[in-house]
Amino acid sequence: MSADMSAEELEKKKTYSWQRVPVVERQVASGRLVLELAHSWDYSGRRRRWADRQRWSLEDKLGDVLAELEGRVQFDEERRIAREQEKATQQQQWEAARAQARRRFVEDGRIKALSEQMQAWTEASRIRDYSAAMEAALPDEPASEVVEWISWARQYADRIDPVLRGVRPPEIPEPAAYELKPFMRGWSPYGPDGS
Template sequence: MARTKLSERQLDVLRRICHGEKPVTSDDSGLTTTVYALRDQGLVAMTRADGRWSAAPTEAGCRHLARTDASLAPRSNASAPSTAPEAAELITRLQQAGGTLHITTPTPDERARWRRALHTARADHLVPDGHHLRHTGRDKGDLVITLRPGSPPRRSAPPGESVPVPENLPPERLHPAAAAAHIPACPDCQPRARRILHALCHAAEANTYTVSNPETGSAASLVITIGDSSFPLSLHEGSYEVPDPSSAKYAWQRVTARTTRPSHELELSLEHTYAHRGRRTHWGDRKQWSLEDKLPALFREIAHRAHTEYERQQAQQRKEEETRQRWLTAMQQARTALLEDHRLKALRTQVQAWQEATAIRAYCDALEDHHATSGKAEAATAWATWARDYADRIDPVPQNPGTPEPPAITPEDLRPYLRGWSPYEPKRG
């Protein structure tokens, strides 16, 4: 099959799929057109499950990428910045900069070169032991690259394509969280509902998640925790309305009242939050499937939310750290400026005192010369003697002054020098 030359964006997406650093799925809606184009050329394959697709490399795609990268290797720095020397330079610059490089609004070519340098640093094991690389701004905005201690965070992977629910399970073998869960369901549905929760608990723990019961007063049946994020799950039975014959007092009376009856259909729901607006929140029994069939989709949604929240937390922490660093810089500059003003004030005071003492001595010399010719030298000498004593007292030069001691600095002393920053904490005001 003849293939057209891939664009830079298509190559980047193909690298991401082949290297497997971050899965490419339908969650990346902005990549859909690119992935379809790669699929049409036989470079990637797309698998579908529960209305979602994920991309995987084909053998042809891996060969094509290897040939492309090999052809780029001998080029100059401008066209192949993913070489080992440049990747090593990236690590060196990160270490010298304290672990963070901030590239302001790079061009698309620059952004691509930085991404290739990142890939080479990882692939060639140039990252120092006990550290990992992270970056934000892959496709737009500022590019921020960080070298962080610890192992790279692993994206939460949902369990396999099935979550086995036992058909029969004695109550004493139920998972403790499933046994204690609050489930609004009729007695006929309770055993099945608890078996479903039992399966959820074991699948979650097998994937290193934490399972617990909610706090008292919560309507949730179960809470699954991934890292710092907790996701309350509610399991309940549906209902439907029917006419209520008992409301009629007479046989001829029209029945208008209605009552609800359990539907024997179970439904699981995740809490709807603004942070995950537009995401699916309900899974339940339908004519075409049962709730048990949808448990893998539920886990995928939980994993997606956990990863999204982790990325948001990391972005917020980076933003707070950047703000804190700017504030610390502003505080240091404010202290330097205040100390400079303190020294200038002392210097001007000394210069003024020295100029006054010099002028007084010159005046005394002139006074004595004048009175020596007028025959009144005695009176002039007494006044000049006192004046010279005063000049000696205020003259700073004989006192050998040095750099003045720094003053005691309070936060409010720094406020005039902070240009809008608070002198107490990293914020404006």
Template sequence: MILGEIEARAVEDARRRQDEQQARAEREVRWQAAMDVAKERVVRGQLAEVLREEVGRWQEAAALSAYCTALQRRIGELDGAVDEAALDSARRWLRWARGYAGSIDPLTRLPGMPHTREPTPAELKPYLKGWSPYGPERRDGR
């Protein structure tokens, strides 16, 4: 009777350890999936930030180029109607402005895929839905 009880407890202990090990493995899989999604979202945010910055520079360059075109037209309209010193000054300003507009335009060169960096735990945390960025144990106790 005692031997049977010991054997039953040993089987029960082995089953409990196996269940715990399986539960840990399943938590690890779920945590890794959450980490993969979080990393993807953080990297997407990094890329979106670079894109927004480039679009801003592109829009500014386009506006400056439109200004330069209007200034060139105005210089042409006033050629001979104003003194030459004023026209020379306006032409110098136009050359500088065109150069500056070209220097900030991100499309003067073919842009490539930006480099991203490894997300920090703080960046991952908002996307982990309660998982810790440090391991598969949940911070909220679930």
């Protein structure tokens, strides 16, 4: 064995006990040129290999090769533009969905606040009615604790009555992204791609 053989060549020269003839690989140049473009499923159906033939040489086909390269560049550019347009459309749709979700969030907050105010007003009205009924049922000389109890009940009714506190719309803060999630209808509140 010669000293200038690579480890790979030495490995190939090894023989097995059953092997009588050593494996010899030789590459012999045919004199024919071959040009092959990288294969991708994006370019399926398009030519990707040119070689010398009996009727023409690769040099004769360089125009075809360059035309194919230009076609691939144009194809890639059209796909890039289409992806950008799709991304821009998706961004616009997400922004519209987010704006709609924010409106729904505000509406939901207003409904909850209105419901709470109505419950407080109803409770205050019921307490006042009950206080009036208690007062009507009192004897001529009621005990001071009972009068104090009725007075406290009326003061409490005044404290919880939203009408007496001043009618004002609820303060609804700007929602955080996670608060919008129930209103996004399938979109991520963090962005069109979910990030």
